[in-house]
Amino acid sequence: MTHIAFQKKGAPVEVEADFIVVGSGAGGGAVASGLARGGAKVAVVEAGPWRDPEHYPSSMYGTMRDMFDDWTSLMTFGRALWPVLQGRVVGGTTTINSAIVVRTPADIFQSWEKNYGFGGEALAEKVWAHQDQLEKELYVQETAPDKMGRSNELALITSQKRGVEGHVIRRNVKDCEGSGQCLQGCKKERKQSTNLKMIPEVMERGGMVLSCAPVHKIMLKGNRAVGVTGRFVHPQTKEKGAKFVVRAKHGVVVAASCTHSPALLQRSGIKGRMLGQLFRAHPGSAILGLYDDDINMPFGATQGWSSLEYRNTPGFKLETLNMPLELIAGRISGGGMRLMDRLKNYRRLALWVVACRADSIGTVSNGPFGKPIVKYTMNQTDMAKLRDGAVEVAKHHFAAGAKAVMPGVLGVPYELHEKDLHHLENASLDPRAWTSILTHLFGGCPMGANPDVGLCDERGRVFGYEGLVVADASVMPTNLGVNPQHTIMGLARQRAAELLEDIS
Amino acid sequence: MSLSPTVYVMRLILPSVDGLKGLDQVDVKGFLKDFNREAPLPMRLTVLLGSWAFILSPIVTLKIPLPVFLLSKKLQDEHCYRIALTRVYLLRQLMFAVKAVAGFCWGKCPEVRAQLDLKPYAPDTGGFRQ
Numbered sequence: 001m002t003h004i005a006f007q008k009k010g011a012p013v014e015v016e017a018d019f020i021v022v023g024s025g026a027g028g029g030a031v032a033s034g035l036a037r038g039g040a041k042v043a044v045v046e047a048g049p050w051r052d053p054e055h056y057p058s059s060m061y062g063t064m065r066d067m068f069d070d071w072t073s074l075m076t077f078g079r080a081l082w083p084v085l086q087g088r089v090v091g092g093t094t095t096i097n098s099a100i101v102v103r104t105p106a107d108i109f110q111s112w113e114k115n116y117g118f119g120g121e122a123l124a125e126k127v128w129a130h131q132d133q134l135e136k137e138l139y140v141q142e143t144a145p146d147k148m149g150r151s152n153e154l155a156l157i158t159s160q161k162r163g164v165e166g167h168v169i170r171r172n173v174k175d176c177e178g179s180g181q182c183l184q185g186c187k188k189e190r191k192q193s194t195n196l197k198m199i200p201e202v203m204e205r206g207g208m209v210l211s212c213a214p215v216h217k218i219m220l221k222g223n224r225a226v227g228v229t230g231r232f233v234h235p236q237t238k239e240k241g242a243k244f245v246v247r248a249k250h251g252v253v254v255a256a257s258c259t260h261s262p263a264l265l266q267r268s269g270i271k272g273r274m275l276g277q278l279f280r281a282h283p284g285s286a287i288l289g290l291y292d293d294d295i296n297m298p299f300g301a302t303q304g305w306s307s308l309e310y311r312n313t314p315g316f317k318l319e320t321l322n323m324p325l326e327l328i329a330g331r332i333s334g335g336g337m338r339l340m341d342r343l344k345n346y347r348r349l350a351l352w353v354v355a356c357r358a359d360s361i362g363t364v365s366n367g368p369f370g371k372p373i374v375k376y377t378m379n380q381t382d383m384a385k386l387r388d389g390a391v392e393v394a395k396h397h398f399a400a401g402a403k404a405v406m407p408g409v410l411g412v413p414y415e416l417h418e419k420d421l422h423h424l425e426n427a428s429l430d431p432r433a434w435t436s437i438l439t440h441l442f443g444g445c446p447m448g449a450n451p452d453v454g455l456c457d458e459r460g461r462v463f464g465y466e467g468l469v470v471a472d473a474s475v476m477p478t479n480l481g482v483n484p485q486h487t488i489m490g491l492a493r494q495r496a497a498e499l500l501e502d503i504s
Numbered sequence: 505m506s507l508s509p510t511v512y513v514m515r516l517i518l519p520s521v522d523g524l525k526g527l528d529q530v531d532v533k534g535f536l537k538d539f540n541r542e543a544p545l546p547m548r549l550t551v552l553l554g555s556w557a558f559i560l561s562p563i564v565t566l567k568i569p570l571p572v573f574l575l576s577k578k579l580q581d582e583h584c585y586r587i588a589l590t591r592v593y594l595l596r597q598l599m600f601a602v603k604a605v606a607g608f609c610w611g612k613c614p615e616v617r618a619q620l621d622l623k624p625y626a627p628d629t630g631g632f633r634q
């Protein structure tokens with residue numbers, strides 16, 4: 001079992017493996033564990049440090065500092081500056097996500113086949129088989145009723161009352177204790193993020209992990225990927241450490257996320273018309289509801305209820321989200337005494353979100369200091385969807401008994417009562433009026449039938465190169481309309497099976 | 505204004521009210537010391553720029569060409585409210601950044617949490633596997 005963390009400046013660290021996996025999140029963890037099970041020697045190279053549950057922070061300040069990529073400072077460049085959130089730690093974004101697990105809908109494989117020339121039923125069957133297995137491995141289950149918490153319960157009862165599809169979310173969490181701290185990392189060790197089982201399994205099977213090790217470049221010999229290089233970075237002091245060189249006998253699998261994978265490939269001189277293209281997202285906005293009784297967001301599954309009623313038409317998803325006090329302080333509009341008076345109501349607030357299945361497309365490129373640049377603006381049709389979704393969330397709150405809702409949209413009054421809903425229905429469609437975040441990301445290294453429509457083929461192999469495969473969210477040419485980690489993991493496990501087949 | 509601009513501004517954004525402690529009763533200086541040591545430079549600069557923008561922008565919100573520290577308490581509070589909702593996008597975003605960081609400081613304060621009947625947070629050790 002080898003784990004190499006930050007190494008001070010000195011002689012370079014040089015290692016060799018059958019496969020290198022860059023990144024240890026949903027894609028990286030799943031592909032690496034799949035390869036290791038097949039007997040391959042895997043080196044996982046991860047930019048972030050390895051934090052165990054006892055190291056996880058509690059406050060959101062600590063979470064920004066210790067768990068998120070660049071303190072969540074990556075913003076979309078476009079009409080509006082919306083934060084793009086990702087993890088930077090062993091386990092990647094799975095460490096800080098809400099653990100929601102949704103199978104890839106069949107229509108996704110059909111749309112990939114129709115529009116990008118790969119996928120179809122054959123791929124669907126393979127991915128679903130992996131998802132069957134993953135669901136067992138990761139203890140995918142519903143949250144127990146006594147751990148749901150009031151906000152989730154209210155949303156669930158209300159969907160039954162309104163006749164709107166709504167369900168208890170299935171999550172990769174074993175016996176959730178309802179501590180509402182998924183975003184900070186699950187200190188109770190219930191959430192099955194990839195750092196808990198998949199990455200340790202790689203080590204148990206003879207692989208190695210380099211943490212605090214951001215890959216700067218993929219090494220090429222001709223058009224063959226033969227390794228990766230970079231320099232260790234200390235997670236606290238940011239001090240640059242020793243150089244590392246990892247060589248791969250069979251191939252390099254890139255799983256550094258939708259923003260970092262395209263940036264890394266560009267930095268490494270990889271050419272491809274579709275590199276950095278087809279970046280998509282499910283931009284989300286939150287609507288607060290104010291209730292008469294105690295909601296107590298810090299208790300309950302961080303996300304426990306969801307509705308897929310509007311996934312296809314008009315194209316949005318509804319979810320609950322228990323948000324810590326610190327984030328609510330930033331989220332509630334205004335400042336000064338009025339803001340503080342509003343914050344007194346924290347315990348009576350429930351926060352529910354709309355995630356828009358946006359058709360808008362952006363790009364990702366490698367910026368200065370290796371930072372990705374994301375260009376993305378939601379078009380007016382998508383903004384209308386987001387607004388419709390926000391209205392739907394507000395209606396759900398009112399049906400649940402909320403006294404008022406707080407949409408936080410510029411130009412809409414702070415507090416709306418049921419009779420005032422028209423203010424939200426007519427809210428501006430300018431993205432600048434909305435506070436949205438991007439948590440579900442897609443594309444940047446899309447798969448496609450040929451280099452005109454994709455950077456990679458249907459097996460994630462980068463066109464024109466050998467031994468170079470992409471296995472994270474960046475390979476998806478469309479968004480899903482459901483939470484992505486299960487699809488990413490299913491595809492990644494399929495990549496592992498194909499790579500093992502190639503070398504046998 | 506004898507304080508650093510950011511401490512001064514954050515205390516105005518989240519002041520104490522009846523029944524709830526604000527940043528005037530929280531160790532913002534200590535928090536900012538950590539923040540300035542730990543946060544990436546662009547983020548620190550954004551917060552500093554946002555603080556100065558807050559101080560100098562009563563002209564935008566109240567049409568008063570004075571820095572905020574020369575205003576009455578009541579006008580300071582009015583400015584604080586309006587600036588968060590200004591139509592000038594970049595200014596609003598800067599304010600959002602300052603407010604978000606102020607929120608991190610305020611929301612983790614054990615006394616504030618106790619007032620809202622929330623459990624105190626365990627320390628953020630920053631530990632990792634060596």
Ligand SMILES: Cc1cc2nc3c(=O)[nH]c(=O)nc-3n(C[C@H](O)[C@H](O)[C@H](O)COP(=O)(O)OP(=O)(O)OC[C@H]3O[C@@H](n4cnc5c(N)ncnc54)[C@H](O)[C@@H]3O)c2cc1C
Pocket residue numbers: 022023024025026027028045046047048085086087088089090091092093094096097098099100101102183213214215216255256257258260261264438439440441471472473474483484485486488
């Ligand atoms: C707050 C939040 C909540 C979410 N909740 C859910 C949910 O409940 N359910 C769901 O399905 N999805 C959820 N998601 C989305 C989901 O977690 C991601 O879609 C998924 O983890 C992406 O997988 P990935 O492998 O593409 O990237 P990641 O999981 O982000 O992993 C990428 C890894 O690569 C590393 N890396 C980056 N650059 C380099 C480099 N140069 N060298 C080495 N390593 C590098 C990163 O540090 C990171 O660890 C959530 C996302 C967020 C932000």
Ligand code: SF4
Pocket residue numbers: 099173176177178179180181182183185186187188189190191300301302
């Ligand atoms: S709600 Fe709490 S116990 Fe449940 S998975 Fe999230 S952090 Fe863990």
